Structure formats: structure tokens, C-alpha cells
Amino acid sequence: MDPDSSTPTLRQKPDMTQTLSAEPKDLIAAAALLRAGGLVAFPTETVYGLGADATQDRAVAGIFAAKGRPHFNPLIVHVADLEMAERFAVFDARARDLAARFWPGPLTLVLPMRAGSGLAPLVTAGLGSVALRLPSHRVALALLHAFGGALAAPSANPSGRISPTRAAHVLQGLSGRIDAVVDGGACAVGLESTIIGLDGPVPHLLRPGGIAAEELEAVLGPLSLGGDETRPNAPGQLASHYAPAAGLRLNAFEAQHGEVMIGFGAVGGPLTLSASGDLIEAAAQMFHLLRHADDLAGPGRRIAIAPIPEVGLGRAINDRLRRAAAPRA
Numbered sequence: 001m002d003p004d005s006s007t008p009t010l011r012q013k014p015d016m017t018q019t020l021s022a023e024p025k026d027l028i029a030a031a032a033l034l035r036a037g038g039l040v041a042f043p044t045e046t047v048y049g050l051g052a053d054a055t056q057d058r059a060v061a062g063i064f065a066a067k068g069r070p071h072f073n074p075l076i077v078h079v080a081d082l083e084m085a086e087r088f089a090v091f092d093a094r095a096r097d098l099a100a101r102f103w104p105g106p107l108t109l110v111l112p113m114r115a116g117s118g119l120a121p122l123v124t125a126g127l128g129s130v131a132l133r134l135p136s137h138r139v140a141l142a143l144l145h146a147f148g149g150a151l152a153a154p155s156a157n158p159s160g161r162i163s164p165t166r167a168a169h170v171l172q173g174l175s176g177r178i179d180a181v182v183d184g185g186a187c188a189v190g191l192e193s194t195i196i197g198l199d200g201p202v203p204h205l206l207r208p209g210g211i212a213a214e215e216l217e218a219v220l221g222p223l224s225l226g227g228d229e230t231r232p233n234a235p236g237q238l239a240s241h242y243a244p245a246a247g248l249r250l251n252a253f254e255a256q257h258g259e260v261m262i263g264f265g266a267v268g269g270p271l272t273l274s275a276s277g278d279l280i281e282a283a284a285q286m287f288h289l290l291r292h293a294d295d296l297a298g299p300g301r302r303i304a305i306a307p308i309p310e311v312g313l314g315r316a317i318n319d320r321l322r323r324a325a326a327p328r329a
């Protein structure tokens, strides 16, 4: 049972979730919803993904709200082709080789993010790397081409539930919380994509999935299983994460000497996560504001952050803030 699914602050759409077909006119409608910052579930060869424009902060925050995710773990960015992928990440020879052999298909590459990629920082959880995948499902590809950009898309289920392989499963979990689902029938693989980390010198297997590790080892040589402390080795288990250089004080009502204040709701400051106390806006702004406050704070100074309510997206925000505030080695 997912404790988040009954949280009243989850985004509730005024209208029911639409079911769209995989016909071109419906995919054009789905692409328009995505451009407007909406959430659209779509089939891939692995499972149904919950898509949002990967460059829109609020749309990406909406994914976490709809799923009721208690953590801001980074999301996989789905691209229409290799050229689009190279706009977001820096490909080395290993990455090009894997892409040439396994894309389109159930392989996700974690690569150094390109400067000025335009991706919402929430997509990468503020990290300097990005997870990219070029899916092979005909409908996923057609939607990506109709949309003309990259889609952040974790599995289209409430947090803690089983990944959906049919449009009906998506609706069972997320009806009323997302704008639309594109019904493309049953997914073929049912397993999630294999995730491989190529953002350092040694390739790491970050998650086993649709492409066998042996197939990857045939190309890359022996793979590290990511046991190294500084690497995430399973979905959601990110040992390394974004943290500002300045120290962070949580649950602050006003700045003390030498602190840059980040407000929320009634607690003001020179910067605010959301003056109106909107948790989706706060999630969308969080990484931007932490960076900005870090720049303003300068050496030896600190950031103070207003209390964020521990409900709905507030739980994921607080989780991230607590990690950022924790003492570091």
C-alpha cells in the first residue's frame, strides 16, 4: 500500500483523464497537452511512462505530485533520436557505441549533462549527469516526434505500486491526476530499462533491466555493479546528490547574521520557494533557488529555509533539503 496515494494535496485535475488513441490526430493532441505543461502517460516497450516536458520545471514537479513520490530521484529523459540526445548530454566513444547497438531499445545511459541543456534541474535531481533513453515503441517514438522535444518519464504508477503495462493499469492508479493516457496496447518487455552509468571512467550497472548485463559486458568489458559508496546502485538510492556549498539551516523563520533566507508561504525572504505556499511551485523552484542562494551566500555564509509542510510534495522537498543540510565529508 502506498501511503502517498491518499494525500489530499496531490494535484487533482478538474477534468477526468482523457484516453487518447495512437492515431496521428490524437498524438498531436497529446503533444499539445505536453507543450502546455501537462502530464501524458504513453506506452514504451518496457512499461507505460508518465511523460512531461523535460525542460519545464512545473511540469516535471507535476510528475512527482501525481505519483506521490516521497523523494526527488532523477528521472529518465526520453528522446526522439540520437541528435536530440546529444543536445542534452556529452557522448564519448563508449556511449556512441552502446547507442549504435542498443538504441532504440530498453537501455538508459547516464551521461554528463551538456552545459546549457535547458533541462529542468528537477529531472536530474540537481546532478550534473542525465539519464537518457531512446525507446523503440512505435507509439512512444511517434509521440516524441510529434512533441519535438525530450520527455521526462518514470513509470506511470503511484509511488510504491507495480509498473503499468496497459493503459487500463495507468488509469487504475492515476485517473484524475494526469491529463491523458495514450492507449497503445500492452507493453512487450514489461521489465524496466537497464541503466548504465557512463559519467565516470568505469561503467556501472545502475539497474538491471530489459537488456542483459552480459550483452553490455560484451561491448564494455567487465561492469562494476556500483558497490562504490559514491555511486547510486539502485533506483532511488543515490548516495551522491546535489547539495549547495553553503551550509543549510532548515525550519527557519528569519535569517540570522550572514544567512540568505529562502521563504515559503507566509515566511518571507529575499528569495521564496512559493509566496503563495504552492508545493508544486516550490518543487519546481527548489534547485534553482538553492543554486541562486549559494551564489548570493558566498564563502563561509549560510542559507536559511522556511519550514515546508510535511504533506504531499512537501515530503519530497523536505527529504531533499534534509539531505542537502546533512553534514558532508
Ligand code: AMP
Binding pocket: 073, 074, 075, 076, 110, 124, 127, 129, 130, 131, 153, 154, 155, 192, 195, 197, 206, 232, 234, 235, 236, 237
Ligand atoms: P525511473 O524513472 O523511475 O525508471 O527511475 C530512474 C532511475 O534512474 C532513478 O531512480 C536512478 O536510479 C536512475 N537515474 C536517473 N538519472 C540518474 C543520474 N543522473 N545518475 C544516476 N542515476 C540516475
Ligand code: MG
Binding pocket: 154, 155, 163
Ligand atoms: Mg517505477
